[in-house]
Amino acid sequence: MKNFGYCIWLTPDSEEDEWYNYTNGFEPHITLFKYLNKEEAKKREELINDTNMEITLVGELIECVEDDFNSLYYNVSANKKVEWWPEDAHVSFNYSYKSISKKEQDEIKEKIKKRTTKFSKIKVKKCDGNYTSWNKIIN
Numbered sequence: 001m002k003n004f005g006y007c008i009w010l011t012p013d014s015e016e017d018e019w020y021n022y023t024n025g026f027e028p029h030i031t032l033f034k035y036l037n038k039e040e041a042k043k044r045e046e047l048i049n050d051t052n053m054e055i056t057l058v059g060e061l062i063e064c065v066e067d068d069f070n071s072l073y074y075n076v077s078a079n080k081k082v083e084w085w086p087e088d089a090h091v092s093f094n095y096s097y098k099s100i101s102k103k104e105q106d107e108i109k110e111k112i113k114k115r116t117t118k119f120s121k122i123k124v125k126k127c128d129g130n131y132t133s134w135n136k137i138i139n
Contacts, residue, residue: 002069
């Protein structure tokens with residue numbers, strides 16, 4: 001299992017957002033910070049402001065394999081610049097602990113119809129263990 005420690009996520013405005021239907025059991029998000037301890041996460045969260053953003057998927061679907069953790073994601077762009085924006089900003093749509101097949105990749109591409117949505121919510125998550133058990137800690 002891939003352990004990311006405490007992470008700060010930027011998520012869609014509403015849990016009713018269509019992008020929640022595109023993932024396989026986790027919340028759509030942009031990871032702003034990872035590998036933090038709880039105290040660091042609380043301090044960094046306080047520095048994040050101006051979170052109301054329009055997020056657009058750009059480019060092609062990318063597969064990433066790190067250790068036994070596989071993901072499919074799109075890089076993203078935002079409608080404004082903020083100092084806390086991550087260099088590798090992306091939204092993942094599939095996590096797996098086994099190889100992701102070409103068929104699964106094609107299904108993700110077909111499923112995603114809406115390429116732009118609004119993100120504004122900041123959440124701190126404990127992202128250790130299986131991704132299906134990553135829990136919201138603060139907010």
